[in-house]
Amino acid sequence: xxxxxxxxxxxxxxxxxxxxxxxxxxxxxxxxxxxxxxxxxxxxxxxxxxxxxxxxxxxxxxxxxxxxxxxxxxxxxxxx
Amino acid sequence: xxxxxxxxxxxxxxxxxxxxxxxxxxxxxxxxxxxxxxxxxxxxxxxxxxxxxxxxxxxxxxxxxxxxxxxxxxxxxxxx
Numbered sequence: 735x736x737x738x739x740x741x742x743x744x745x746x747x748x749x750x751x752x753x754x755x756x757x758x759x760x761x762x763x764x765x766x767x768x769x770x771x772x773x774x775x776x777x778x779x780x781x782x783x784x785x786x787x788x789x790x791x792x793x794x795x796x797x798x799x800x801x802x803x804x805x806x807x808x809x810x811x812x813x814x
Numbered sequence: 815x816x817x818x819x820x821x822x823x824x825x826x827x828x829x830x831x832x833x834x835x836x837x838x839x840x841x842x843x844x845x846x847x848x849x850x851x852x853x854x855x856x857x858x859x860x861x862x863x864x865x866x867x868x869x870x871x872x873x874x875x876x877x878x879x880x881x882x883x884x885x886x887x888x889x890x891x892x893x894x
Contacts, residue, residue, distance in 0.1 A: 742857070759875055766861045767860060768858075770857065772855070773856075773857070774852065774854065777822070777851040777853070780847060799835070799839060799842060800835070
């Protein structure tokens with residue numbers, strides 16, 4: 735199965751990378767762009783065949799290694 | 815509306831960051847992890863109210879600034 739872990743900075747945590755992208759888009763003439771937030775996405779190929787187990791394992795990986803839960807939140811999606 | 819742009823390296827492009835994450839997970843005892851690919855996700859707050867227009871605008875932004883289409887592919891999702 736494939737697990738997709740999406741990691742974003744928590745609300746309230748300053749996101750300078752997102753701000754820079756927002757400014758660059760505005761400067762390119764994209765006036766409709768307001769707030770921009772940037773995050774990471776990690777696709778994990780798992781040998782696990784049970785979706786519930788795969789989700790649990792991926793969440794544990796996110797908590798232990800992938801995300802810094804002090805400033806980041808994550809969500810796990812199982813596909814395939 | 816909110817547009818979510820997900821940018822991944824194209825298949826066949828080496829992803830050392832993903833490889834490093836995979837090794838780290840294996841070392842932590844997560845043996846079920848195979849290939850790992852890492853990408854970026856960018857959430858754009860748009861003043862656009864029409865979903866089709868918003869998607870088109872976000873795709874143009876991805877092509878012009880957000881993604882390096884030589885080595886990266888992107889997908890745009892409109893939410894809310």
